[in-house]
Amino acid sequence: xxxxxxxxxxxxxxxxxxxxxxxxxxxxxxxxxxxxxxxxxxxxxxxxxxxxxxxxxxxxxxxxxxxxxxxxxxxxxxxxxxxxxxxxxxxxxx
Numbered sequence: 001x002x003x004x005x006x007x008x009x010x011x012x013x014x015x016x017x018x019x020x021x022x023x024x025x026x027x028x029x030x031x032x033x034x035x036x037x038x039x040x041x042x043x044x045x046x047x048x049x050x051x052x053x054x055x056x057x058x059x060x061x062x063x064x065x066x067x068x069x070x071x072x073x074x075x076x077x078x079x080x081x082x083x084x085x086x087x088x089x090x091x092x093x094x
Contacts, residue, residue, distance in 0.1 A: 006069060010076035027081035052082045
């Protein structure tokens, strides 16, 4: 049996064919919750899309320090989440 590639594993994690909710909850709910908390902490309005974009930026910034497989998996997930959240919610993209 051949080892799955990084993109194959990332696709399995974020695939719409698998249950939307995992042990961490749904992408949409997590980003909405994070946006609510960030809004309180910063006393400004933070949207789920901005939270998502910041997490993408964080993963890219971490990759400047070298290859980390988990960072690439997370980056794929955050990019997929952005698409999923916007496709399903009808909200505007950043």
